Amino acid sequence: MDGTTVDCPAVDPQAGVDAEPRARDADRMQAAFDRCARSLYRFVLVRVGGDSHLADDILQQTWCQACQHSGGVPPNEVEFWLRAVARNLIRTHWRRLGRRPRHAPLPDAELAAEIATQLTTRPLALDYLSRREVEQQLLLAITELDADEQELIVEHYFHGCSHDELARRRNLSTRAVEGRLYRARQALRSRLNHLAAED
Amino acid sequence: MSQMNEGQDRQLDENLRRAVRVLRLPPEATLEQVAGWKRAEPSHSAPQQRMSLRRRVRWFTAFVTTAAACVALYVMLVALPGPTVVEASTIVHRLRQNLFEGFQITLENIGNEGFRIDGRLILGYGVPPLDAPPGAPARHTESLYVEARLRANEYDEVQPFIDLESAAALRSDTQWAFFQLRGISESLLEKYPLAVPLVYLARQGILVELDGLGHLLRAIAERLPAGWVGPPDSPEPPRGPAPPIVAMNPQADIEYLLGSFLFGHADATQIDELICLMAQSARQVKVTSPTPGRHVLTARDFRPPGVAPDTPGAARLEPLELEIVYDEGVGIDGATIRNVGLFHGTIRLTPMSPRGHDELFDRQRFLRTGRTTVLKLSELDGLLERLLRDGFLAPHGE
Numbered sequence: 100m101d102g103t104t105v106d107c108p109a110v111d112p113q114a115g116v117d118a119e120p121r122a123r124d125a126d127r128m129q130a131a132f133d134r135c136a137r138s139l140y141r142f143v144l145v146r147v148g149g150d151s152h153l154a155d156d157i158l159q160q161t162w163c164q165a166c167q168h169s170g171g172v173p174p175n176e177v178e179f180w181l182r183a184v185a186r187n188l189i190r191t192h193w194r195r196l197g198r199r200p201r202h203a204p205l206p207d208a209e210l211a212a213e214i215a216t217q218l219t220t221r222p223l224a225l226d227y228l229s230r231r232e233v234e235q236q237l238l239l240a241i242t243e244l245d246a247d248e249q250e251l252i253v254e255h256y257f258h259g260c261s262h263d264e265l266a267r268r269r270n271l272s273t274r275a276v277e278g279r280l281y282r283a284r285q286a287l288r289s290r291l292n293h294l295a296a297e298d
Numbered sequence: 299m300s301q302m303n304e305g306q307d308r309q310l311d312e313n314l315r316r317a318v319r320v321l322r323l324p325p326e327a328t329l330e331q332v333a334g335w336k337r338a339e340p341s342h343s344a345p346q347q348r349m350s351l352r353r354r355v356r357w358f359t360a361f362v363t364t365a366a367a368c369v370a371l372y373v374m375l376v377a378l379p380g381p382t383v384v385e386a387s388t389i390v391h392r393l394r395q396n397l398f399e400g401f402q403i404t405l406e407n408i409g410n411e412g413f414r415i416d417g418r419l420i421l422g423y424g425v426p427p428l429d430a431p432p433g434a435p436a437r438h439t440e441s442l443y444v445e446a447r448l449r450a451n452e453y454d455e456v457q458p459f460i461d462l463e464s465a466a467a468l469r470s471d472t473q474w475a476f477f478q479l480r481g482i483s484e485s486l487l488e489k490y491p492l493a494v495p496l497v498y499l500a501r502q503g504i505l506v507e508l509d510g511l512g513h514l515l516r517a518i519a520e521r522l523p524a525g526w527v528g529p530p531d532s533p534e535p536p537r538g539p540a541p542p543i544v545a546m547n548p549q550a551d552i553e554y555l556l557g558s559f560l561f562g563h564a565d566a567t568q569i570d571e572l573i574c575l576m577a578q579s580a581r582q583v584k585v586t587s588p589t590p591g592r593h594v595l596t597a598r599d600f601r602p603p604g605v606a607p608d609t610p611g612a613a614r615l616e617p618l619e620l621e622i623v624y625d626e627g628v629g630i631d632g633a634t635i636r637n638v639g640l641f642h643g644t645i646r647l648t649p650m651s652p653r654g655h656d657e658l659f660d661r662q663r664f665l666r667t668g669r670t671t672v673l674k675l676s677e678l679d680g681l682l683e684r685l686l687r688d689g690f691l692a693p694h695g696e
Contacts, residue, residue: 140327140331141326152416159334200449201481202461202481218309219306223313225316225319228317229320234321238321241323256315256317284307284311284314285307287310
């Protein structure tokens with residue numbers, strides 16, 4: 100993965116010329132990277148078909164890009180920007196390789212929209228949910244979620260944390276956690292409905 | 299985005315609870331991994347303010363002085379002949395000593411057009427007890443841990459694709475093997491429709507308790523057609539170190555040794571021999587000292603003596619690069635072979651003792667309630683027998 104060029108989201112290289120704002124930008128980028136490192140890793144690992152070495156490589160380069168452009172990314176878009184960089188790096192890697200391995204999942208907008216409808220309208224059989232393509236679309240959508248929403252979904256559904264436990268961990272009321280989980284589910288359905296082609 | 303009503307949300311919640319029983323979430327990033335990503339240096343320095351001429355002159359002076367000091371230190375400590383000069387033979391010799399307790403072999407991106415493997419093997423040696431009979435071997439294999447991910451026909455549009463993850467541990471107190479099918483071609487399932495239930499189990503993960511492994515191997519050998527293995531009553535393969543290799547055909551020797559590496563039955567003697575053989579076969583062997591006290595043996599341009607350049611297989615050896623890092627007062631850091639196979643993979647050999655790494659031998663991490671199938675070896679034996687008898691593994695239409 101050396102020497103790859105990526106088309107990153109536009110940043111202003113001259114932003115933050117003074118030392119103090121630059122240090123502040125770097126700290127902010129570092130904090131954002133730390134906050135969404137886990138969700139970013141899931142995002143990459145799912146898209147490279149579980150190749151952990153490649154995922155490490157991509158995230159290392161994402162970090163390098165983050166260090167270089169910390170000053171030019173608006174604070175409220177850092178997570179979105181990091182995800183876009185990682186996505187571009189994956190795309191560049193497949194291009195350089197000349198082909199994408201078949202086990203690396205691709206979004207299927209039609210199937211994802213169908214899954215979104217099915218999930219909210221009727222109980223789904225395990226046979227349907229365990230189909231490889233269904234599993235891939237679900238994982239693509241879950242890992243598209245913002246770090247906070249993704250962590251909530253993962254902790255609640257995959258790790259079995261109760262509402263009370265989630266509330267205690269986040270120093271929130273149980274009702275607030277229920278509200279956030281509702282929004283996370285809504286976001287997941289929306290992601291499935293709008294799973295854009297990545298390649 | 300349209301809001302979901304309460305009924306839709308409840309249905310989604312229920313379906314998500316069901317989905318996580320079959321969804322395989324990728325493993326979490328560890329803190330070490332995150333720290334590893336952040337150790338990377340950006341390829342271009344961040345845009346900086348332009349320095350004034352006066353500051354640039356000061357920086358230039360400081361840089362030149364530091365560089366001159368480094369050159370002087372290098373000449374004093376390394377380049378001048380004397381006891382600090384480390385030769386290639388010393389480094390290889392120290393590696394042998396460091397492998398005494400055990401070692402780890404890491405495989406990264408090893409493969410050819412048909413398969414690709416990533417994984418590691420950790421072998422631990424035990425020393426004989428004080429009351430061991432005379433003539434007992436100086437050390438014996440105490441524990442073995444293997445984990446690997448094998449992808450077959452990854453880039454092949456015609457041959458069936460298989461992605462298999464496996465791990466196995468053998469130690470006196472625990473013996474198990476775990477398999478999980480990460481991916482398989484639909485065409486293969488269409489060809490073997492009766493194997494679909496087995497594939498379903500394999501996708502969820504199968505853990506086999508390996509008590510009585512020898513019995514199963516013998517049972518399988520008895521059932522296989524002649525020619526697959528030796529006669530049913532053939533004795534167990536001889537234990538102990540492999541016979542020394544006589545350098546009659548160095549290329550075959552290297553292939554044999556690499557094969558032993560890949561299939562997990564190389565012992566420490568063979569590993570030593572592989573390294574020595576590689577060092578002898580390389581046309582460029584040099585020792586550099588990037589920092590005082592650290593010496594790096596690098597061997598390149600491999601062509602075993604007596605092998606013509608146009609010999610089949612010679613081209614595969616040429617790009618290999620062997621590197622052994624030796625720190626004075628610390629010992630060997632490890633040996634690395636790069637540019638192996640089609641994917642320019644890496645084989646890394648590191649001295650390591652499995653003692654103190656009990657988490658590797660703990661099978662609990664693979665057990666997921668309601669998903670992982672746990673089989674005793676006798677049950678697996680029965681299952682295989684049924685599958686063979688009932689023609690489950692026969693292609694569609696036969």
